[in-house]
Amino acid sequence: MSFPELQNDVFLRALQRQPVPYTPIWLMRQAGRYLAEYKEARARAGSFMGLATNPDLATEVTLQPLERFPLDAAILFSDILTIPDAMGLGLSFAQGEGPRFAKTVRDEAAVQALTVPDMGSLDYVFRAVTQIRHALSGRVPLIGFAGSPFTLACYMVEGQGSSDYRTIKTMLYQRPDLLHRILEVNAEAVAQYLNAQIDAGAQAVMIFDSWGGVLADGAFQAFSLDYTRRVLSQLKRESNGVAVPSIVFTKGGGMWLDQIAAVGSDAVGVDWTVNLQQARQRVGDRVALQGNLDPMALFASPEQVAAEARRVLDDFGTVSPGAGHVFNLGHGISQFTPPESVVALVAEVHEYSARFHQAGGANQA
Ligand code: CP3
Numbered sequence: 001m002s003f004p005e006l007q008n009d010v011f012l013r014a015l016q017r018q019p020v021p022y023t024p025i026w027l028m029r030q031a032g033r034y035l036a037e038y039k040e041a042r043a044r045a046g047s048f049m050g051l052a053t054n055p056d057l058a059t060e061v062t063l064q065p066l067e068r069f070p071l072d073a074a075i076l077f078s079d080i081l082t083i084p085d086a087m088g089l090g091l092s093f094a095q096g097e098g099p100r101f102a103k104t105v106r107d108e109a110a111v112q113a114l115t116v117p118d119m120g121s122l123d124y125v126f127r128a129v130t131q132i133r134h135a136l137s138g139r140v141p142l143i144g145f146a147g148s149p150f151t152l153a154c155y156m157v158e159g160q161g162s163s164d165y166r167t168i169k170t171m172l173y174q175r176p177d178l179l180h181r182i183l184e185v186n187a188e189a190v191a192q193y194l195n196a197q198i199d200a201g202a203q204a205v206m207i208f209d210s211w212g213g214v215l216a217d218g219a220f221q222a223f224s225l226d227y228t229r230r231v232l233s234q235l236k237r238e239s240n241g242v243a244v245p246s247i248v249f250t251k252g253g254g255m256w257l258d259q260i261a262a263v264g265s266d267a268v269g270v271d272w273t274v275n276l277q278q279a280r281q282r283v284g285d286r287v288a289l290q291g292n293l294d295p296m297a298l299f300a301s302p303e304q305v306a307a308e309a310r311r312v313l314d315d316f317g318t319v320s321p322g323a324g325h326v327f328n329l330g331h332g333i334s335q336f337t338p339p340e341s342v343v344a345l346v347a348e349v350h351e352y353s354a355r356f357h358q359a360g361g362a363n364q365a
Contacts, residue, residue: 001130001240003201004138011073012141015204015245015267015288017324023313023353024072025346026143028249029332030065031077034339037064048093049085052078058128059135066139068339069346073140073204076132076197078125080147080208083189084156086117104159106167111178116189119196126200133201144202146194148209148250149186149227156182165214172215172223179223187227191234198236198244206247206269207231213252220256225263232264247290251331254279261287272330276315280323288324289316293345295329298337302344309348313356327353 006012011024032038041061045051052058062077081099085091090102105111119126133142155161157168157179171179194205212224228248238244249269253260260268261283268287270279272294279289297308309327316325327349333342 001199001201003133004136006138006141006203008072008140011326012204012243012245014324014326015247015290016243017285017288020357021354022350022357023316023325023327025327025349026071026073026075027065027329027333027342028075030069030071030075031061032333033335034333034337034342035064035068048079049091052082052128053124055124055128055131059131062128062132063135065342066136069342070350071140071346073143074132074136075143075206076125076129076145076202078128078145080145080152080210081155082122082125083117083146083186083193084152086121087114087156087189088117089156098161099155101155101159105153105156105182106171108178111181114182114185116185116192119192122193122196125193126196129197129200129202141203142201143204143206143247144194144197144200145206145208146190146197146231148207148212148224148248149183149190149231150212150215150224151208151210152186152190153179153182154211156186165211172219176223183223183227187230191231194231195234195236198239202244203239203242204245204247205235206249207265209248209250209253212250217255220253221259224250225256225259229263247326249290257282267324267326269328270330274330276312276325277317280317288326290326290328292328292330295331295334295337298329298333298341298345300341302340305341305344306348306352309345310352313349313353 010020013020014024038061041057042051045057051061058077062074066074081091092100105114154168157171207228209224212220215224245266247267247269248265250260251271254274257279267290269290270292272292274292293308293312
């Protein structure tokens with residue numbers, strides 16, 4: 001497959017800890033309900049899955065935030081729950097509510113019946129990736145993504161989001177064999193899914209381990225990190241001779257940063273509870289870091305947003321070219337965020353960081 005030449009590779013360079021002219025920025029959930037044009041497209045599609053399963057609409061929505069803000073990466077418009085949906089669990093998103101599955105995977109019979117879905121049933125995702133790559137015309141790189149095996153299992157076992165993860169944790173303590181079998185199937189499915197996205201044109205991939213952080217120490221390593229490692233070990237590392245870097249984000253995983261940094265990804269995403277300077281000392285030159293402004297900081301004034309952005313950049317440490325920082329939020333952007341805050345954020349990250357990157361390392365952290 002051939003695509004238009006990439007014009008802005010700052011994001012890909014930062015992930016690989018190569019020198020950059022400024023700190024690149026993109027935002028988790030950058031295409032979403034805080035944009036009026038997203039809500040309009042979603043209404044046209046009729047439902048979230050109507051948007052996600054239509055490659056034309058998925059392309060349109062993916063590009064929306066890039067039309068407004070000079071972001072340094074695009075992320076495929078889809079959801080992590082496409083895999084369990086393809087396993088036959090029946091995904092739906094009711095307006096104003098989170099995801100729900102018609103079927104859950106809780107007992108021995110349901111676990112035994114679980115299989116890796118045929119990737120053909122996810123073809124709408126891969127077609128969207130290819131179409132978005134063409135529509136981007138090389139402006140910025142396209143990120144593909146999937147949920148971690150454990151985070152997918154949370155939804156498959158609970159059937160929806162949860163405040164305490166009681167059902168999956170009961171399985172973890174009572175029948176760890178059942179949970180391990182779900183995670184094995186998920187790891188294989190996620191690896192095939194990400195590799196198919198890479199084949200379709202994804203230029204970087206991210207694994208969202210949104211709920212690994214709810215696990216006890218020990219359980220996190222055995223039920224989340226080990227399966228993320230299994231996924232990473234199967235991933236294609238390049239496409240047509242160009243590196244395809246990977247990012248692992250464990251929300252609430254700050255205390256396990258050293259172990260996450262050793263899992264085999266190029267970069268580690270961190271939430272806002274982590275101090276970037278300390279994080280950098282802990283991971284050394286093993287990985288790049290992505291993060292970590294509190295999404296709620298975007299409810300302050302534009303001047304305050306800019307000050308918070310400088311604080312995150314200063315924490316990471318001004319310069320040392322090649323150190324590897326991708327600016328992001330510590331979790332997804334809130335649907336209530338004023339878009340003007342994003343304007344202020346992106347401008348400040350670019351301007352402030354360009355000053356110290358151009359200083360050429362004079363200001364070593
Ligand atoms: O970042 C992007 O712009 C790309 C698109 C994207 C979505 N979901 C679109 C979406 C990505 C990367 C995701 C990942 C995702 N989905 C995660 C991991 C990241 C995280 O937030 O921790 C998780 C846990 C999910 C599962 C999921 N999907 C939930 C819990 C919800 C409901 C939450 C909410 O905000 O209402 C969704 C729905 C969803 N996925 C929306 C979007 C834009 C909102 C749905 C709508 O339009 O009604």
